[in-house]
Amino acid sequence: MPHPFAIRFKRTALAMLLGAPLAALPGMVQAQQAESSQQHYQIPAGPLEQALLSIARQSGRTISFAPELGSVHSTAVDGTYSTQQAIDQALQGTGLAVRVSKDGVFIIVPAPAAVAAPPANAAQGDIPTLDVVVSTGVRGRSARTVTSSPTPIDVIRGDQLSAGGIGLKEALDKAIPSLYIRSSHRNNNDSVMKPTGLRGLSAGHVLVLINGKRRHNSSLYQRTAEDETGVNPVDLDLIPTSSIDRIEVLRDGAAAQYGSDAIAGVVNIILKSNDHGGELVSSLGQYYAGDGETYKQTWNQGFSLPNEGFVNLALDARKNARTDRSISATDQFYARLPDGSLDPRESDNRHRAYGGSPESKGINASYNAELPINDALQLYSFSTISKREPTVWHNYRRPNSVNNIPEVYSNGFVPKYSFEEIDYQALFGGRGTLGEWDWDLSSSYAYSRTKHNVDETLNASLGPSSPTSFWLYTWKNKEWTNNLDFSRTFELDGLSKPLQFAWGLQHRYEKYQIDAGDPLSYAIGDYVFSSGPLAGRPAAPGAQGTYQVGGAEAADARSRNNYSAYFDIGLNPTDKWFVGFAGRHERFDDSAGNVTIGKLSSRYELTPTLAIRGNFGNGFKAPSLSQSIATDSTCTLGRINGVSSQVCSQRVGVYTALGQALGAQPLKPERSTDFSLGLTYEPAANLRFTLDAYRIALRDRIASTGYLGGSAVSQILSNAGLPDYYQIKYFANALDTRTHGIDAVSEYLQDAGAWGQVRWNLAYNWNETDITKIHDTPAVLQATGLTLFDRQKQGYLTESQPKSKLILGVNWKYRQIGVDLKLTRYSSIKELENNPLYDASYGAKWLTDLTLSWQALDNLTLELGANNLFDVKPDANGFPGGNPQGLPPYGYVSPFGFNGGYYFTNLKFTY
Structure with missing residues (x-):
């Protein structure tokens, strides 16, 4: 069968697979029951x-x-x-x-x-x-x-994902040393869909598969300043955790095998396949601070189909309250009274910002099914569908600011931004044999839509008559993917094992669309304050609270087709030596053009327990359609030279008149060259070590420019109908980077005799990214003195991710008692500014997670635990230049967030 995952049961499931071979089962009681129960x-x-x-x-x-x-x-x-x-x-x-x-x-x-x-x-x-x-x-x-593979692979069992009070991304973060989550609290969609990267690269450089098939991307694109890639990556949180049997993470470039996006690696999610029985899990938790209450209910059930087929259903429902880690503001809220004295309301509550995690509620559902027709044909299908409704409270708008109209909000206001998200994917396929060939044919359609709104707000530039709620914009992403794959073996003289040969074809259609919102949400009105300290100043334009989309630079839609063909060969010149070759050609009918890439992999057994492995290849990532047409505008607080300051900015698409006037060009694919070399050592069946070094060179990397504004471009802004104080940015093939690092993983499964069984884990990653080239400023801007990719933007790539992460874990099972302890250390990080005087530094931190479990009955288990047991937060160094707004003082680049300790309880019922 052509596709490696098409054989997930034939080669992998045999139920192991269904978790680690010694996954946590209820113990000797069930072993004895297995002996006596007959069918x-x-x-x-x-x-x-x-x-x-x-x-x-x-x-x-x-x-x-x-x-x-x-x-x-x-x-x-x-x-x-x-x-x-x-x-x-x-x-x-x-x-x-x-x-x-x-x-x-x-x-x-x-x-x-x-x-x-x-x-x-x-x-x-x-x-x-x-x-x-x-x-x-x-x-x-x-x-x-894992150890016989020529590429480094981590396997995370389903029980690891469901344990504790954390989500899927957080569970992966605590299991994979080179995986990185940027815990954004920027009060936009990135605080909901947290970007997740691998080996120092972004979420857009990681390919996600389900049962070996490409997962569709979200309609949400990344626009937080710290990770402003513009890609709309896969959102792992929309896959029910109750549906997942295990996750396999390939930590190596694999674009030649799987196509665009697989520069840093591949995350393959294998869905459950049980045809009977099920599990119910109820979870409840909250942060030590008394907020962020989370309620989660999951369900999984298997049913049999004819010919030993199955259908497995899963459902996750979740609701969590917001958190707030803001502090008291320091400067003036209200205008002084006529006699010059302070307004008495200044002595009221000074804690009016809302910095933290959003409120959210959502439901995810899925099915996974297979139906054998005969020995030569098997039908299969899976699908996921999700609905999510997050709400994000923004920063306080003061009564005496250009963002507020006192006649509407006499005491200021806090905008409430929300979006409604619908996401689904359905895949149907068949696999079988045709002579000596295995074949696999599948088709997948996916749709993701988010409608963005803001309430309890206004557009101050419209004056006292401004509405107080707006539809802001809608993002839509559609993908249709078709695969035809073939594989077989050849017996060749001189080879110790049959040669493996696979080839296949793929067609993918993509369409990304941005619908402009209510015209009043992005209108630039002419209201000017007539009295008080703001007399003569124009009011801030646009709906307060988040971004707006509309006007002359609003995007419509963009689509493209992609056609690709690949081959994959694996052979063993000797019993101890494996060599693999893969090649791929892709053609896009837009500016991405044509790409041809390849990969060479090898593994050699030095001894029965020690092997060396290595990979060399090139890869690519096609520009996301969202990167080409991304557009929005906002007037909000940003961190400039260490101070929270208001900035009015507009992001423009590369095909717009304003973008091209400022030097924007159609985006090209990012190109990569990667190399890895590693060792595997397995001295016993219960002890394993792997060590892998890697280097990834990335050319034409796409990133957002810094702010482009000021007198140098005032005429261009005026021609576009924008005020001269606006700042402009767009996405560009801005730079080349080189990332190198080391992954080390060790596992030991100890039989403690009468004291049960203990699983020990140690995982370490060291990673560093250097910028090797910043592309020339466009000719139209060279005379302005503006820098396309400034020091602050450079720092987000090179300094704001931990250069090392260490994970120490122990899982002990003793009769009906279980203890799971994890220690995770993140190294120090920095947040650079254009003015080095205002750089922020955050020290290394250790986090401790502890879960205690008790199997009260054969089918009932109770878990109690705490994530971040000792309530560790980043250093409060986020605003070295001052924090008059009272924003959370921890900055925006923490790898683990700043909410602090979280305690939880889970009740699991298996039947």
Whole structure:
């Protein structure tokens, strides 16, 4: 089968897969129940992997086996058996045997005669194993484990994602050392869809797959100053966590295998496939400060279909309240009285900013289904659908400011920005065999729409008659993706194993659209204050609280088609040496043009336990349509030279008249060259080390310009109908960068005898990004003295991400008790300004997460815990030049946010 994930059950599931082989199960009680419970099986003779999969689905038990066993055939299993009896029947004549671990996992191993006898005091199944078969980065009929893969891969089990009181992105952050979340609190959509990058690159450089198929992008694009890439990446929070069996993260460039966006790596989300039983999880938590209350309910249920097919349903519902970490403002709220004295209202509450996480409510649902028709054809489908409604409170608008009309809000106001998001994707496909070839044909359609609004606000430039609520704009993203993949093996003389060959075709249609909002929301009125300290000054234009879209520079829509073809070859010149080649050609019918890329990967076993691996290739990321047509305007607070100051700015699309007047050009693809070299060491089945060094050179990297304004461009602004105090920015192929780093991961699964089992984890990443070239300022701006990519923007790439992250974890299971402890250290970071006097520094921090669990009944588990147990916050150095507005003092670049400690409880019911 062509696509590596098309075989997720045939090669990977065998129920292991369905988590780590020794995933947390209820213990010896269930192991004994597995022996006594009998069911009727009617499984024909055939591939062993298919027989084991059928047994795993029907019995609900976990079965783990090594990848090299996947080509063995089984005898028929026809009769009433216990789970172990059914497996024994399938293994007859194969030279294999089954062991049952203390936790009830069935582990397929060579028969005892073929291996050294275990110690006399060792009980059956006492030897724990870390073996995990992966499908990411694999095409064709081969199967690999984490350590036998030529590329570094992390596997995160579903129980790791559901544990604790955190979301999917946060769970990945605590499991993968090179994954990075920028915890934005900028009071816009980036505080809801937090950008998530890998190996020092942005979310736009990470490809997300579901069951091996490309996941669609969100309609929300990134515009926060600290991560102003303009891409509309995949939003992981719209995938139900209750639907996820496991996640495989490939930490290496893979664009030649999977296409655009996979420069930093691939996140492949494998959905659950159980055909019976289910789980209900109820969660409740809040921050130590007494806010941010979160309620979450999840549900998962499997149902059987004919011919041993299945459909698995999942539903997540969540509601969380906002947080506030602002401080008291220091300067004047009200105009002085006629006698020059302070207004008595100045002594009232000075805490009027609302800086923190937004309020949000949403629901995610999904299904995953497969229906075998016969031995040569299997139909499959999956879908997700989500609705989310966040609300973000903005900064306080003072009564005596140009942002307010006292006749409307005599005491000032706090705008309330919200958006309604609808997102869905549906994929249908079939796979089977045609002669010697495996084939896979699929089609996916996706739609994402967000409608943005603001209430309890006004457009001050319209004066006292201004409305107080507005529809601001609507973003829409559509994607239609079609894949046809083929694969087979060839027996060639001189090769120790069959050559794996795969090839395929893909067509993808994309359309991104921005609808302008209410004309009054972006109108630039002519209201001028006639009295008081603001007499003679014009009122601020546009709806207060967030961005507006409209006017002459408003975008309409842009679409394109992409056609691609690839090949993938894997061969073993010797038993110890694997070599892989991949190539890809893509053609876009817009400015992205044509791209041809390739990748070479290799792995060599120095000893049975030690191997060296490496990869070299090039890649690309096509410009997002949102980057080309992004447009909005706002008058809001920004951090300029360390001080919170008001800035009126407009972002313009590269195809607009204003953008081109300021030097904007159609965007080109970003091009990458990547190299990695690593070691894997597995001295025992329960102990594993991996070490990988990497280097990624990125050319023509797309980024937002800094603010372009002042007298140098005043005439251009005037010609566009904008006030001369406006600042303009747009996206451009602005620079070249080089990122290099090291990933180190160690895992140890300890059998503590009568004291249960302990899983130890240590993971470390060191990462650094350098700017190797800043592209020349456009000719139209060269005489102005303006800098296209200023020092502040450079700092967000090179200084505001931690250069190292260390994760230490221990998970202990003892009878009905579980303890999960994680320590995470983020190194120091900086926030640069154009004036170095106002740079902000934040020291390294350790965060501690602790979860305690108790299995009260066979099917009922209670969890209590705390994330950020010791209430650690970033250093309060965010505004070295002054913070008169009372904004949260922690700055905008923290990798872990500034909300502090969070405690929670989960109640899990399995049936």
